Structure formats: structure tokens, C-alpha cells
Amino acid sequence: MDFELSKEQKMIKNMVKDFAEQEIAPKAVEIDRDARFPEETFKRMGSLGLLGIPFPEEYGGSGGDTLSYALAVEEIGKACGSTGLSYAAAVSLGASPIYYFGTEQQKLDHLLPLASGQALGSFGLTEPNAGSDAGGTKTKAELVDSEYVISGEKCWITNAQYARTVIVTAVTGKDDKGKNIISALIVPTKAEGFKITSPYEKMGVRGSNTSELILDEVRVPEKNLLGDPNKGFKQFLYTLDGGRISIAALAVGIANGAYEKALSYSKERKQFGRTISSFQAIQFKLADMAMQIELARNMVWKAAWLKDQEKPFTKESAFAKLYASEMATRVCNEALQIHGGYGYMREYEVERMLRDTKLMEIGEGTSEIQRLVIARQLGCF
Incomplete structure (x- = not known):
């Protein structure tokens, strides 16, 4: 497989990145503090076509693919885990089953308003x-x-x-x-x-x-x-396989947000007369964080690519979800550690990212369930 993003995929990634930085990130602290669902953000995402990225245009979608959608989830999750989770659930769980298993009339009646951003699904x-x-x-x-x-x-x-x-x-x-x-x-x-x-x-x-x-x-x-x-069980297992790609992408986004904050802070914070980024202990932490994020991202991209190629992806989506979610918890924890006492304070945001990312190890199948899925795919039982 070729990991080079297409022109369209790069365009989607950059567009979502700009939107997330300008309109989602500034609200993240308030949304977390007040436990407020940002309806206005989802209306804007709908108008931009983000809720229909992986669906055909005839059903109100943008005609993109799973990888493009995963790129969008990562960028939104990097800005705000809450918004990223609701976005992922709306597309992967609320809309995708209708696209994959629905009749033509169901797609017109129910998928079209979801993919076009007129409504949300669950x-x-x-x-x-x-x-x-x-x-x-x-x-x-x-x-x-x-x-x-x-x-x-x-x-x-x-x-x-x-x-x-x-x-x-x-x-x-x-x-x-x-x-x-x-x-x-x-x-x-x-x-x-x-x-x-x-x-x-x-x-x-x-x-x-x-x-x-x-x-x-x-x-x-x-x-x-x-x-x-008679195939409802198999249908929602397929739905969960796709959903695991989006949860993995979300975990990568949250981890990347925490890593970037830690890197930036380490270049500004001075101890013993120099920035803490000059200390090998901090450098090693940041190197490990960057490496693990990149590994997880590659796993997400591979699973998404396999799904787009209509190849089996159950094992790879479980790989990605398991590794990315546990990686994100480690990375967010290290980001908080690099911030020291400031990391424990809400204003620096990394404590929110650590709280947010823990759910990635639980939702869409716990880490333990992912290991069972992988073992079954390996033919262990």
C-alpha cells in the first residue's frame, strides 16, 4: 500500500485542521467545564460537508473515503476530544450502517439528512x-x-x-x-x-x-x-470494526494535541538556568511520544486503506484501536508529567486530554475485547 495522501485527502486534512483550530479548539475548555454539547459546531461541520465525508454525493455526502474521514477525526479530536467523539459516533455509528445495509429508500429517507449535515444520528x-x-x-x-x-x-x-x-x-x-x-x-x-x-x-x-x-x-x-x-449481529460487528478505526484516529488526535503542548511547554519552561527541553530525560519522553503517535497513525491509515479497498480489516482495526487508545493514555500522562504541577491545572489543558482519552480504551470494545478479537483473527480459538 502507498501511504502518500492524495491531493483530495490533503485538502480535506488541511481544511479540517484550519476549522478545528479556529472554531473548535477555542471552545474546548468551556465545553468540558460546562459539559455542553456544541450544537453550533455541528451545524457548521454539517454545512462544510464534514458529516458526509465517506458517503456518496447522491446521498448527501462528500464522496470521500474512510482515510479522508479518519484524517478529519484526528484533527477534530486534537482540538477537542468531546467534539471528536460525537463526530465519530455520528458518522461511523449513526450514519454508516444505513449506507452499508439500508435499502435505497432508507438511504434517501434517513442517510441523506445525516450525511448532508441536516441532522445527527446515533x-x-x-x-x-x-x-x-x-x-x-x-x-x-x-x-x-x-x-x-x-x-x-x-x-x-x-x-x-x-x-x-x-x-x-x-x-x-x-x-x-x-x-x-x-x-x-x-x-x-x-x-x-x-x-x-x-x-x-x-x-x-x-x-x-x-x-x-x-x-x-x-x-x-x-x-x-x-x-x-437474520444478519443483524454480523452487521453491527462490521459497524464496530469501522467505528474502531475512527476511535483509533480520535486517540491519535488527542495524543498529538497533548504531545504538541508538552513539546511547546518544554521549550519555554526553564529550570536550573535552561529550558527543560535541553534535559535528556525530557528529550527521551518526547521522542517516545512522537514515535508512538506515528506508529498508531500508520496503523489507522492501514486499517482505513484496507476498508476502502474492500479487503478484510477486522484484525487491523482492532490492532489500531487497541494500540492507539493505550498509546494515547500513555502519551497524555507523559505530557502532564512534563508540565509538572502546571499540568495538573485545567488552564494548561493536558489534564483534560488525559481524562478524555481514557474512554478510548473502553468505548467501541474495551482493550480486553480487542485482544479477544485479535486472538480470534489469529486462529487461537
């Missing part, structure tokens, strides 16, 4: 007792007179309170072996019986909306079933 998979064990889904959807009646509860769902639609996973029956058939349904957030609240007080990514969903006999038309009803 993906409701996790339940109180079914997180890593997605097969343990308890939410049920029963087909009654050409409508699915959905009842259940979802937790830790990104963007739901600001979304137009939520793709909800639910048990729709049993297969011939007696196992649950898990399907996906497109549910409008304004549907009767659909209650969305945001009760969580989070450690990090505080400006990204995280919601609890309660579905009390919510009715949606049979046509809102997404994809093959």
Missing part, C-alpha cells in the same frame, strides 16, 4: 447487562400488524439526545438453534414511548452527549428494519 447497542456481551441483548422487537413494537433499555449512547434517529439493536426472534436473532431498526427519536435522558456525570469527553434510552412499546414501520433481519 447507534443504540449497549445495555446495562449487555456491553461487551452484545449477544446478551434484552431489548425486544415484535412484529405486530406490519409494525415492530420495541421495548427495552439502552445506556451510554452517544448523541442520542440531539439525534434525528437512533439505530437500535433488538431481539426479533429465535434461529433454528434456539439462539436470539438480533436485528437493527431505525427509530425516530420523536417516536411515542421513546424516552431519552442524559443522567451521566462523566470523567472526560464531558461535552459529548451520552444518553440513556428507554423504549416503552415504541412502534416503527416494518420498513424501518435495517438490512437482513
Whole structure:
């Protein structure tokens, strides 16, 4: 594979970088402090076409690819982890499943407003007792007179309170072996019986909306079933594979933001009559940080490239997500250490980055789950 970015990819990267520096980064402290979802930022991103980067123009997208999208996630995440997480979830989870598995009419009705930036999407998979064990889904959807009646509860769902639609996973029956058939349904957030609240007080990514969903006999038309009803489980595994690329890109962005702040600070901070960047202990920290960020970025790019080439990418997306997320926590921690006591203070921002990046080791499958995915891909079991 060729890691040279195309002219279009470089253009997207530079455009998003400028936008992130000018409009996202200046709000990052306030968004974190107030736990405020930046609706105005997402409206601007929508008008710039950022919410539709990997989708075709006929569905309101920008006609880009996964790598272009990953570049955008990194730049947005570098400026603000909260905004980066909500952006990644809107595209990878809220919109992508409709593109990959939806009917033509579903794409026109539901993907087009998401990709064109008119609305946000969300993906409701996790339940109180079914997180890593997605097969343990308890939410049920029963087909009654050409409508699915959905009842259940979802937790830790990104963007739901600001979304137009939520793709909800639910048990729709049993297969011939007696196992649950898990399907996906497109549910409008304004549907009767659909209650969305945001009760969580989070450690990090505080400006990204995280919601609890309660579905009390919510009715949606049979046509809102997404994809093959018997392949819902495989469909959302594919969705999560793609989502892991975006979480890895987000981790790279947050880590890079912390690294650049540490590098800049080390050139200004003086101890014992000289800048701390002249001390070998600090130089070695910065060298390791830069190397690990570059390695993670290459893993993200490879996984994205494989996906764009329609080649298998499950293992590589797990590699990227696992390494990038754990790398980002290490890098942000070292950035704080380089700042010393100042790093512990909010005004220097690296403490926020450390809080934000910890979620990257948990969301879209924990580090432990990534290792299981990789082991399975290696043929260990």
C-alpha cells in the first residue's frame, strides 16, 4: 500500500485542521467545564460537508473515503476530544450502517439528512447487562400488524439526545438453534414511548452527549428494519470494526494535541538556568511520544486503506484501536508529567486530554475485547 495522501485527502486534512483550530479548539475548555454539547459546531461541520465525508454525493455526502474521514477525526479530536467523539459516533455509528445495509429508500429517507449535515444520528447497542456481551441483548422487537413494537433499555449512547434517529439493536426472534436473532431498526427519536435522558456525570469527553434510552412499546414501520433481519449481529460487528478505526484516529488526535503542548511547554519552561527541553530525560519522553503517535497513525491509515479497498480489516482495526487508545493514555500522562504541577491545572489543558482519552480504551470494545478479537483473527480459538 502507498501511504502518500492524495491531493483530495490533503485538502480535506488541511481544511479540517484550519476549522478545528479556529472554531473548535477555542471552545474546548468551556465545553468540558460546562459539559455542553456544541450544537453550533455541528451545524457548521454539517454545512462544510464534514458529516458526509465517506458517503456518496447522491446521498448527501462528500464522496470521500474512510482515510479522508479518519484524517478529519484526528484533527477534530486534537482540538477537542468531546467534539471528536460525537463526530465519530455520528458518522461511523449513526450514519454508516444505513449506507452499508439500508435499502435505497432508507438511504434517501434517513442517510441523506445525516450525511448532508441536516441532522445527527446515533447507534443504540449497549445495555446495562449487555456491553461487551452484545449477544446478551434484552431489548425486544415484535412484529405486530406490519409494525415492530420495541421495548427495552439502552445506556451510554452517544448523541442520542440531539439525534434525528437512533439505530437500535433488538431481539426479533429465535434461529433454528434456539439462539436470539438480533436485528437493527431505525427509530425516530420523536417516536411515542421513546424516552431519552442524559443522567451521566462523566470523567472526560464531558461535552459529548451520552444518553440513556428507554423504549416503552415504541412502534416503527416494518420498513424501518435495517438490512437482513437474520444478519443483524454480523452487521453491527462490521459497524464496530469501522467505528474502531475512527476511535483509533480520535486517540491519535488527542495524543498529538497533548504531545504538541508538552513539546511547546518544554521549550519555554526553564529550570536550573535552561529550558527543560535541553534535559535528556525530557528529550527521551518526547521522542517516545512522537514515535508512538506515528506508529498508531500508520496503523489507522492501514486499517482505513484496507476498508476502502474492500479487503478484510477486522484484525487491523482492532490492532489500531487497541494500540492507539493505550498509546494515547500513555502519551497524555507523559505530557502532564512534563508540565509538572502546571499540568495538573485545567488552564494548561493536558489534564483534560488525559481524562478524555481514557474512554478510548473502553468505548467501541474495551482493550480486553480487542485482544479477544485479535486472538480470534489469529486462529487461537
